[in-house]
Amino acid sequence: MGGHDEREQTLNQLLVEMDGFDSNRGVIIMAATNRPETLDPALLRPGRFDRTVVVDRPDLPGREAILKVHTRNVKLDDDVDLRHVASLTPGCAGAELANIVNESALLAARRSRNAVAMADFNEAVERGAIGLERKSRVMSPDEKLRVAYHEGGHALVACALPNTSPVHKVTIIPRGVGALGYVLQRPEDDRHMKTKGELESEIKVCLGGTLAEEMIYNEIATGAVMDLNQANRIASRMVKMFGMSRLGRVFYQEEGGSPFLGMHNPFEAQREFSEETAREIDLEVRKIIDDALIEVRKILADRRPALEALAKLLMEKETVDGKDLRAIIEAHTPGPKLVPASDAIVSLERPKEEGEEKEMRESKLP
Numbered sequence: 322m323g324g325h326d327e328r329e330q331t332l333n334q335l336l337v338e339m340d341g342f343d344s345n346r347g348v349i350i351m352a353a354t355n356r357p358e359t360l361d362p363a364l365l366r367p368g369r370f371d372r373t374v375v376v377d378r379p380d381l382p383g384r385e386a387i388l389k390v391h392t393r394n395v396k397l398d399d400d401v402d403l404r405h406v407a408s409l410t411p412g413c414a415g416a417e418l419a420n421i422v423n424e425s426a427l428l429a430a431r432r433s434r435n436a437v438a439m440a441d442f443n444e445a446v447e448r449g450a451i452g453l454e455r456k457s458r459v460m461s462p463d464e465k466l467r468v469a470y471h472e473g474g475h476a477l478v479a480c481a482l483p484n485t486s487p488v489h490k491v492t493i494i495p496r497g498v499g500a501l502g503y504v505l506q507r508p509e510d511d512r513h514m515k516t517k518g519e520l521e522s523e524i525k526v527c528l529g530g531t532l533a534e535e536m537i538y539n540e541i542a543t544g545a546v547m548d549l550n551q552a553n554r555i556a557s558r559m560v561k562m563f564g565m566s567r568l569g570r571v572f573y574q575e576e577g578g579s580p581f582l583g584m585h586n587p588f589e590a591q592r593e594f595s596e597e598t599a600r601e602i603d604l605e606v607r608k609i610i611d612d613a614l615i616e617v618r619k620i621l622a623d624r625r626p627a628l629e630a631l632a633k634l635l636m637e638k639e640t641v642d643g644k645d646l647r648a649i650i651e652a653h654t655p656g657p658k659l660v661p662a663s664d665a666i667v668s669l670e671r672p673k674e675e676g677e678e679k680e681m682r683e684s685k686l687p
Contacts, residue, residue, distance in 0.1 A: 332361055339369050341434040361505040372421050378414050381407055387415050391422040398438040406442045409489075409507050413449075421445045447496070451503055464501075467534060468493045469635040471544060473628050474533025474621060479506060479526045480650055481620045484519040491631070492640040501544060517565045520555055525620075527552035532617050533628060556609040557602075557624045566605040573602060627653035 330511060339350060352370060353430065354360065364370050379387060383406035409417060424445035429437040460468070475493045486506040493502035506526075515523075531545035564570035573594055594602075630649050634641055641649075 332363070334362055336369070378412055381411075384410055384413060384418060384465075386420065387418045391419045392437075395426055396421060396436040398434075398436040400439045401437065401442065402439065405439075406446070408510075409443070409446050411511055412509055417449060421449055421605065422671065426534070437452065447505065450495045450505075451500055453496060460495075460501070460583075465493060465676055467538065467542060467635060468502045469632040470533045470628065471530040471542075472504055472536050473631040473635065474529040474531075475504040475526055475548075476529075476625050476631065476646055477628055477650070478529030478617055478620055479504065481624065482522040482525055484516065484522045485526060485645060488646055489643050491635065491646060493635050516606045516640070517559070520563075520565070522614065523607070524552045524555050524609065525617045527618050528599050528610075528613055531623070533621055534615065535624065536618070536621055536625065537628075552610060552613070556606045559609060560602050568598075568601060568605055577656065588611060599628075624650070624653070 338352065346577065348372070357373075360370075365373075385404050386577040388403045388406055406421070410421065413421070422445075425437050425441040428441040428444055432441075434441075435470075436439050472491050472493060474665065476488050479485045479488050488504060489507055490505040491502075492505075496503065505560065527548045527582070530548055531541050534541050534545075559565040560568060572590040627650050630653055634645070
């Protein structure tokens with residue numbers, strides 16, 4: 322990372338000490354790091370640290386097992402489902418899960434409960450992901466209504482599109498430093514890759530809030546900064562890293578340093594494509610965003626009654642769960658209602674001609 326004498330001397334001494342061991346003496350050298358991208362290649366050559374064991378974040382069964390360990394000495398209510406808690410915490414490491422259990426126990430104690438309930442776990446998960454509730458932050462009715470439309474736009478677009486995670490909760494209660502409201506989405510299972518359609522759906526969900534404001538107020542506010550940032554980051558990675566544009570299957574990501582475990586040193590990044598290619602990349606990113614804007618505007622225009630009903634309910638209750646959200650969408654969805662499967666089967670039968678039923682009965686007589 323540059324000419325740092327102490328770092329170089331330490332590295333050289335470590336290499337000398339490792340080369341001094343005889344391979345026949347049964348000495349094994351182990352080391353751990355959370356910054357593998359900064360390791361010197363000399364440490365990783367055969368004969369030194371030549372075997373890498375990646376300790377990744379736990380999957381769904383792993384998170385459930387970790388939660389069982391941390392809740393051994395915690396009294397749980399009958400409604401607690403650790404499998405469900407594990408499904409709400411994708412990407413969490415063991416320390417984060419331990420903190421969720423501890424936070425849920427503290428919440429139960431503050432509420433004078435004798436056991437930790439599922440509501441305590443849900444609150445602890447949201448605190449870890451977004452931050453503390455800030456009910457002391459007073460918003461004017463107009464600003465609160467704008468936030469309700471904004472979050473309602475996110476939720477409706479998420480429910481209208483395929484390849485999106487289910488919506489568990491919509492709220493206009495401020496949390497953390499800058500969140501005036503939020504939509505809580507949790508995947509049903511662990512995912513290790515995403516398709517082009519899934520990434521496009523994520524972009525559209527990000528744009529749903531600001532376009533809902535545009536539709537209702539004919540102007541937008543400054544609350545969509547993080548949404549726009551996230552949407553543009555996804556679109557940029559689709560073009561530069563994943564080959565999901567008309568530019569083809571070319572990797573345009575800026576390189577830097579020696580790769581290790583698929584990562585690069587961000588401090589030595591440099592662009593390896595021309596100015597003309599950079600301009601085409603910018604145009605492709607804009608095209609992805611513009612195409613998403615067109616579709617999201619249509620989705621919200623078709624579901625405006627549901628958006629207004631959801632905003633009204635958020636103004637009354639401040640928080641709407643997934644069940645109530647689906648009820649609002651179903652009540653305000655135009656077109657015929659879905660019929661049960663048994664009724665649908667009956668409706669597909671051919672109407673019998675006059676006299677045909679009598680003939681069928683007579684044909685069955687002995």
